[in-house]
Amino acid sequence: MSNSNIYELFHSKFPSDPEAVFLEHEQGNLLYSQIETETGKLAGLLKQLGVKKGDRVIVQVEKSAEAVLLYLACLRVAAIFIPLNTAYTAEEVKYFMDDAKPHLIVCRPQDHDTIMASAKEFNVPHVLTLDETGKGSLAEAKGGASIAADTEHCESDDIACILYTSGTTGRPKGAMLSHDNLSSNANVLHSYWHWEDGDVLLHALPIFHVHGLFVALHCALLNGSKVIFLSKFSLPAIKENLPRSTVMMGVPTFYVRLLEDPEFTTDMCKNMRLFIAGSAPLLSETFKEFENISGHKILERYGMTEAGMITSNPYDGDRVPSTVGYPLPGVTGRIADDKGNEIERGEVGILEIKGPNVFQGYWCMPEKTAEEFRDDGFFITGDMATMDDDGRISIVGRAKDLVISGGYNVYPKEVENAIDEMEGVKESAVIGVPHPDFGEGVTAIIIKENHSNITEEDIMTFLKEKVARFKQPNKIFFLDELPRNTMGKVQKKALRDTYQSIYQ
């Protein structure tokens, strides 16, 4: 019986050249020929710590080559890898610990004491540290571990990763992705985007979400490509490395920022084959301006945590701005009404999808999982979309109350819940309105309790400990009351209309 562990797929594609570079990073080069031994050592350490198949490993660390190796090592021992955004606060991390019940947490050295205290509370057996240069107690312990040479056998539906995504109720849900979810999507993207010999990926995304971890790294691994692995998005580093790259993936903010830079030129893109955008809507002005300056039509694709990549503009055919292209091979999409009935082509409805990329459900939340699937197995994305006669899809809005800021999802309910806990606040509404850099800016409208004199500053201070920085409002407004419809529901559309120009 063949092993469905996705590490085996990657391993089968490693270049035979012993000098082939996988990650070119600040500390040097990680070669493809080093992956097997280095992940073998980490896998040995994981086993020594008692991490078994199906055990959860939470990782909240800065981007580094060692963090990628840790991910691959977790795959090798068939542990369930749970990456967390480094912006999450200690309070947010506590929730994930309690929910996932990990066997091991790997965190930044500066977070060790706080994480350790929570780990004791939730009976997490082990906590190790890893910094941005690859140092920490993980590296020290790895030195003494024996190498695990094997890669654990996995069935196609065994869970490889859990990625947390917040929900409209404000309670994060762990989306379980199987080895087959990941490998089927990686294989499709690798061929759909025509990866070729000699491709070099410029990687500036974080590696705790689908885009930077799965879409970007998996494609490069399947191609045996070199990755120029930047610790984060920075314009000088991008400009320096673009001439040596052939593929870049980014959220729309990357492209907006490049366009604002007068030094960004056609010449800089002379070796580039493909610019890809996703995670948030790419404005058609950005698409057009980028084409004028770089000579490249950005290829926009659409996806989500629960399903990896779902649709893509074509590689050879028309890349049409403000559309996200066609369902990827193997994925079926339909535009449905709120009962799941398919509606006429061209009409706006909710996009529902089915395919090997669709996740296995939310961790320990069977009811929540059931709510998001139709009886015939289609997953309800919560995105409003249209489909042309030829099957091309455009995302035109969201049925779910969600703000996307710089490619990060912010669920208003989660921020409202945090604000409403504050003394002096009667209620709040959080909305997203157009923002020139982040696409949408998180904005809070607050109703104070009678006689309260809380200020914007008080609220920002209060939120600092509660929610990640990117979820905190960019602006706060006070009103006497929230606009409501006859059913008493807050009219967020009216609020968005009122505040739509505040960041312009």
Ligand code: MLC
């Ligand atoms: C940073 N800040 C943000 C922010 N990112 N605020 C709101 N939204 C964001 N996305 C805060 C910082 O903490 C800082 O606060 C201030 O804004 C200015 O920071 P900056 O230095 O200008 O921002 P920067 O660090 O450059 O980050 C911006 C960014 C980054 C766009 C490069 O957010 C990023 O890499 N985004 C990618 C997200 C991503 O990978 N999404 C994929 C999800 S997967 P202060 O107070 O310190 O000034 C998915 C599925 C799919 O969605 O389809 O792909």
Ligand code: AMP
């Ligand atoms: P996440 O849960 O972080 O994976 O975010 C997924 C959501 O991002 C989707 O449900 C969409 O709302 C949004 N999204 C991703 N790609 C695009 C895109 N190209 N255009 C519009 N929205 C997108």
